Amino acid sequence: MATLIRYALLLATTAVLQRLLLDQIRIADVAADGFLVLSVATGVVAGSRRGAVVGFAAGLALDLMVLTPFGLGALSSLVAGAVAGSLERLIVHSARTLTLAVGFASAFVGVLFFVLVGSLLGGVGLVDGHLPVILLLVPATTAVLVLPVRRLIRWAEAPSRALSPALR
Amino acid sequence: MILLLLTAVTLLTLSGRGFGPLDSVRSAVGSVLAPVGDAASWATRPFSNAWDSAFSHDDLVAANQRLQEENDRLQGQVTQSAIATEQLQELLALVSIPFVGDTPVAHTRVVAGTAGNFGDTVELDKGSDAGIEVGMPVITGRGLIGRVRLVSASRSTVELVTGGGFKVGFLVIGTSAVGVAQGDGDPSRLRGANIDIAQPVTEGQIVVTAGLRGSSFPPNIPIGSIASVRSDDAARQSTVDIDLYASTRDLTYADVVLWKAAN
Numbered sequence: 001m002a003t004l005i006r007y008a009l010l011l012a013t014t015a016v017l018q019r020l021l022l023d024q025i026r027i028a029d030v031a032a033d034g035f036l037v038l039s040v041a042t043g044v045v046a047g048s049r050r051g052a053v054v055g056f057a058a059g060l061a062l063d064l065m066v067l068t069p070f071g072l073g074a075l076s077s078l079v080a081g082a083v084a085g086s087l088e089r090l091i092v093h094s095a096r097t098l099t100l101a102v103g104f105a106s107a108f109v110g111v112l113f114f115v116l117v118g119s120l121l122g123g124v125g126l127v128d129g130h131l132p133v134i135l136l137l138v139p140a141t142t143a144v145l146v147l148p149v150r151r152l153i154r155w156a157e158a159p160s161r162a163l164s165p166a167l168r
Numbered sequence: 169m170i171l172l173l174l175t176a177v178t179l180l181t182l183s184g185r186g187f188g189p190l191d192s193v194r195s196a197v198g199s200v201l202a203p204v205g206d207a208a209s210w211a212t213r214p215f216s217n218a219w220d221s222a223f224s225h226d227d228l229v230a231a232n233q234r235l236q237e238e239n240d241r242l243q244g245q246v247t248q249s250a251i252a253t254e255q256l257q258e259l260l261a262l263v264s265i266p267f268v269g270d271t272p273v274a275h276t277r278v279v280a281g282t283a284g285n286f287g288d289t290v291e292l293d294k295g296s297d298a299g300i301e302v303g304m305p306v307i308t309g310r311g312l313i314g315r316v317r318l319v320s321a322s323r324s325t326v327e328l329v330t331g332g333g334f335k336v337g338f339l340v341i342g343t344s345a346v347g348v349a350q351g352d353g354d355p356s357r358l359r360g361a362n363i364d365i366a367q368p369v370t371e372g373q374i375v376v377t378a379g380l381r382g383s384s385f386p387p388n389i390p391i392g393s394i395a396s397v398r399s400d401d402a403a404r405q406s407t408v409d410i411d412l413y414a415s416t417r418d419l420t421y422a423d424v425v426l427w428k429a430a431n
Contacts, residue, residue: 019204019283030285033285053172056176064194065283068287075173078173128352
């Protein structure tokens with residue numbers, strides 16, 4: 001229960017930060033995707049199953065804020081979270097550079113999945129000249145932001161002595 | 169995980185079929201996040217102003233000079249325009265064509281740009297409380313910029329004309345040529361198609377909304393001018409590139425035309 005509350009807090013904070021900060025700071029008209037960062041970081045820290053669940057919830061939150069087909073964000077973030085968890089499990093020796101690579105690869109798969117499924121569903125305008133820039137910058141920003149966000153995921157996953165008795 | 173996948177696919181299917189409650193939920197979330205958008209705009213303005221001052225001073229001086237010259241020129245054109253508008257209204261009245269200038273508009277301020285990285289949208293500071301409804305056209309002083317897609321009590325989300333999913337029926341002034349214009353991600357240009365090849369069109373001709381029966385837009389809203397024409401003799405159709413009059417970048421204000429399509 002405590003974990004659920006912490007993830008809910010993280011999700012709400014991400015939604016506010018996305019609107020307040022990330023959507024405003026654009027490099028080459030590309031904004032970092034906080035929901036994707038949350039999904040990938042969860043996959044990296046807590047495994048593919050948890051990454052998929054949190055990715056689904058985070059993607060759903062994104063779907064509520066944009067006009068692309070509803071459910072597309074949930075599906076792609078779910079995939080990104082699951083891929084991050086699977087890739088991280090393959091790594092024997094943990095290192096920061098490897099986490100960066102996992103973050104980049106998972107986010108790349110997530111964005112690509114978003115565009116491909118969206119286009120298959122008739123979403124016009126997802127594939128244009130700007131797509132290569134998005135496919136480069138969103139995974140890059142995700143990879144960088146995953147490093148500090150891992151701490152927050154560890155906090156969300158940690159057993160709580162303070163909250164547990166109160167919620168029993 | 170399979171259950172979540174199925175749920176996501178179900179949501180996508182419902183969305184594709186135009187399931188109404190999903191848009192209602194989006195509108196509700198838009199209302200909740202509206203103060204956050206305001207705070208973002210307020211908090212980031214000093215930084216963006218400082219950035220502009222530090223790195224764009226010469227550009228700003230040049231832009232200011234250009235705008236002053238343009239203002240002087242426009243002052244002179246105002247008088248001519250007033251006369252021309254009056255004449256146009258008289259002419260349109262003679263042939264029973266409604267003039268969009270008579271339709272009431274809601275003056276709004278653009279409070280947020282595109283959320284995320286896909287889809288061209290802006291958020292306006294007025295919503296259903298100001299009489300705005302889904303589907304209403306959005307214009308600037310220069311012409312069409314989009315259509316209202318989501319409305320809450322105090323906010324509207326506008327799908328910009330340059331977004332890939334946007335379609336508008338158009339008429340080429342001075343001809344009977346009609347077609348459908350669609351955005352393709354280019355911020356200043358639309359692609360027009362389905363023009364009967366028997367209706368010759370040329371570069372520079374003005375394009376306005378057609379407002380045909382069943383159209384989502386009233387007639388005679390300026391869209392842009394024809395930049396290039398390509399003809400396909402086999403298909404007996406022409407396609408055109410349309411340079412937009414209105415810029416969809418750095419929007420500050422926009423008017424929502426309080427016009428509803430006839431059912």
